[in-house]
Amino acid sequence: MIVKREKLNFWERLYLPALAGGLKVTATHLVNTLFKRGAVTMEYPEQKWTVPEGYRGAPYLVKDQDGATKCVSCQLCEFVCPPKAIKITPPGLAGQTADRANAEKMPLEFEINMLRCIFCGFCQEVCPEEAIFLMKDYSLTGTNRAEMIYNKEKLLELGGVHHDQIKKWEHKLDEAKEQEMFPVKD
Amino acid sequence: MDWFNHLNPDLQFVLLSAVKVLAVLFLALLPMVAYSVLAERKISAWIQDRVGPNRVALPLLSGIPFLGSFLTRLGIWQPIADGVKSFLKEDFTPDHVRKIYFWLAPAITLIPAFLTVAVIPFGSTLGAQKMVIADLNVGILYSFGIVSLGVYGIVLAGYASNSKYPFLGGIRSSAQMISYEIAMGMSVVSVFMLVGDLNLSKVIEYQAGTTLGFIPNWLVFKQPVAFVIFLVAAFAETNRLPFDLPESETELVGGYNTEYSSMKFALFFMGEYANMIVSSAMMVTLFFGGWTLPFFGLDQRAESAQWLTGLAHIGIFVAKMLVLMVVFIWVRWMLPRFRYDQLMDLGWRRFIPLALANILATAVVLFLLNK
Numbered sequence: 277m278i279v280k281r282e283k284l285n286f287w288e289r290l291y292l293p294a295l296a297g298g299l300k301v302t303a304t305h306l307v308n309t310l311f312k313r314g315a316v317t318m319e320y321p322e323q324k325w326t327v328p329e330g331y332r333g334a335p336y337l338v339k340d341q342d343g344a345t346k347c348v349s350c351q352l353c354e355f356v357c358p359p360k361a362i363k364i365t366p367p368g369l370a371g372q373t374a375d376r377a378n379a380e381k382m383p384l385e386f387e388i389n390m391l392r393c394i395f396c397g398f399c400q401e402v403c404p405e406e407a408i409f410l411m412k413d414y415s416l417t418g419t420n421r422a423e424m425i426y427n428k429e430k431l432l433e434l435g436g437v438h439h440d441q442i443k444k445w446e447h448k449l450d451e452a453k454e455q456e457m458f459p460v461k462d
Numbered sequence: 463m464d465w466f467n468h469l470n471p472d473l474q475f476v477l478l479s480a481v482k483v484l485a486v487l488f489l490a491l492l493p494m495v496a497y498s499v500l501a502e503r504k505i506s507a508w509i510q511d512r513v514g515p516n517r518v519a520l521p522l523l524s525g526i527p528f529l530g531s532f533l534t535r536l537g538i539w540q541p542i543a544d545g546v547k548s549f550l551k552e553d554f555t556p557d558h559v560r561k562i563y564f565w566l567a568p569a570i571t572l573i574p575a576f577l578t579v580a581v582i583p584f585g586s587t588l589g590a591q592k593m594v595i596a597d598l599n600v601g602i603l604y605s606f607g608i609v610s611l612g613v614y615g616i617v618l619a620g621y622a623s624n625s626k627y628p629f630l631g632g633i634r635s636s637a638q639m640i641s642y643e644i645a646m647g648m649s650v651v652s653v654f655m656l657v658g659d660l661n662l663s664k665v666i667e668y669q670a671g672t673t674l675g676f677i678p679n680w681l682v683f684k685q686p687v688a689f690v691i692f693l694v695a696a697f698a699e700t701n702r703l704p705f706d707l708p709e710s711e712t713e714l715v716g717g718y719n720t721e722y723s724s725m726k727f728a729l730f731f732m733g734e735y736a737n738m739i740v741s742s743a744m745m746v747t748l749f750f751g752g753w754t755l756p757f758f759g760l761d762q763r764a765e766s767a768q769w770l771t772g773l774a775h776i777g778i779f780v781a782k783m784l785v786l787m788v789v790f791i792w793v794r795w796m797l798p799r800f801r802y803d804q805l806m807d808l809g810w811r812r813f814i815p816l817a818l819a820n821i822l823a824t825a826v827v828l829f830l831l832n833k
């Protein structure tokens with residue numbers, strides 16, 4: 277392609293119109309920033325970007341509306357996690373039982389190494405209990421590596437409550453009662 | 463002050479000069495350099511719809527309600543943090559440089575800028591003292607002589623760094639400075655033809671008063687062409703955009719200062735801003751009437767008892783200078799960099815003939831008026 281070069285006329289070759297134009301643009305921006313619109317800068321730690329729906333942030337564990345841990349320590353997420361960021365310690369045979377009805381167990385310890393996590397969302401997708409969700413947190417900071425491994429307590433606290441509409445464990449309990457089969461804990 | 467009056471006049475003069483040097487350097491020039499960097503950052507931010515530095519807070523001062531946080535948001539403490547930072551950074555000297563020149567270059571860039579301040583009258587009189595460090599009768603020649611030394615620092619930095627980008631920067635800088643020095647020198651010739659004296663204090667005296675009752679007698683109105691040439695040449699001399707070819711980050715990485723780090727780099731940086739300040743001071747003196755204002759009798763020297771007028775004169779001078787500094791900064795965020803050949807073309811083929819024509823025109827007018 278050949279770009280046609282316009283011959284500049286005398287006035288334009290004086291650079292003066294360009295100068296005036298430049299002064300005008302910059303001055304308008306300056307005045308606008310100072311007195312009208314304000315800067316476009318988002319001042320980060322104080323103002324945070326609101327992420328769009330469906331954003332994949334940090335994975336956290338959730339409790340149900342009755343305050344019970346939803347995770348049943350099935351370890352599917354640990355298995356599916358591509359970078360092996362999740363480490364689950366199951367309660368063992370004689371271990372603590374779940375804190376809600378009709379659940380076999382809950383994890384003794386549940387750790388996610390946020391330095392390894394790639395926020396892929398596989399854990400959320402694979403979880404049969406809807407116990408782990410990728411939330412909207414995108415700025416995870418810490419001063420050392422150990423700090424970046426979030427344990428169960430922290431994950432549950434950050435995750436908060438998930439308002440489960442289906443409550444499949446209640447159906448399970450009802451079905452079991454109908455069939456006169458009783459789960460581990462009533 | 464009794465002991466002082468008993469000293470012999472020579473010693474008095476030396477002492478007073480030393481006080482003036484220290485005051486101008488440490489109370490005026492260096493803080494101004496630091497804060498013009500801040501001004502540059504703030505103004506650039508505003509022009510680009512940003513906020514600019516607004517984080518550095520001093521422990522106690524920032525606790526003052528309202529005012530403290532306002533100053534912090536203005537970035538008032540930023541230069542302090544910047545200064546401390548450049549002292550704490552590792553001072554790295556690459557292996558391949560020519561050590562002695564590498565060390566000398568930053569100093570050689572900075573010193574000429576400081577030396578030029580000596581001849582600029584930054585106020586009328588304070589007490590019995592003339593507010594100029596050295597009232598040379600060849601002031602302008604001295605400052606041109608010293609200013610052209612500044613280019614050695616940059617060329618030396620380019621040579622000493624022993625790598626291609628700094629070297630190209632050095633070459634460009636020497637070519638650019640030489641071409642614009644001529645135009646600059648010629649533009650002031652016409653000024654001195656009008657004034658008839660090379661002493662800068664005389665130049666200011668010439669500009670006192672008004673014509674037609676309201677237009678100040680400033681030389682910018684009598685010699686607009688000379689002023690424009692001087693202004694453009696000043697941009698080129700101080701390596702500011704649109705003529706920052708020696709530095710041009712985009713093509714030469716950082717130009718002559720590519721290999722420099724920490725305090726040595728800071729010296730180059732300070733040199734650039736000190737040069738800007740000196741150029742603005744020079745322009746104020748030559749074209750904007752120095753410390754005078756044509757109103758309220760502020761264009762006469764203050765008597766030795768008029769401390770307030772003396773201080774007001776200094777204030778006027780600084781205010782005019784700041785306006786020009788803002789122009790320097792503003793232009794940087796407005797114009798793109800010139801191409802090298804355009805720069806040379808502008809210097810040699812436009813400004814030098816224009817300056818010559820201006821001299822000729824001034825001469826003819828003066829001749830006709832005096833006849």
Ligand code: SF4
Pocket residue numbers: 335353356357358359360361362388392393394395396397398399400410
């Ligand atoms: S989001 Fe992906 S990487 Fe992160 S814990 Fe879940 S499965 Fe692992």
Ligand code: SF4
Pocket residue numbers: 346347348349350351352353354364399402403404405406407408
């Ligand atoms: S979070 Fe879900 S997938 Fe992972 S162990 Fe708990 S129940 Fe299983």
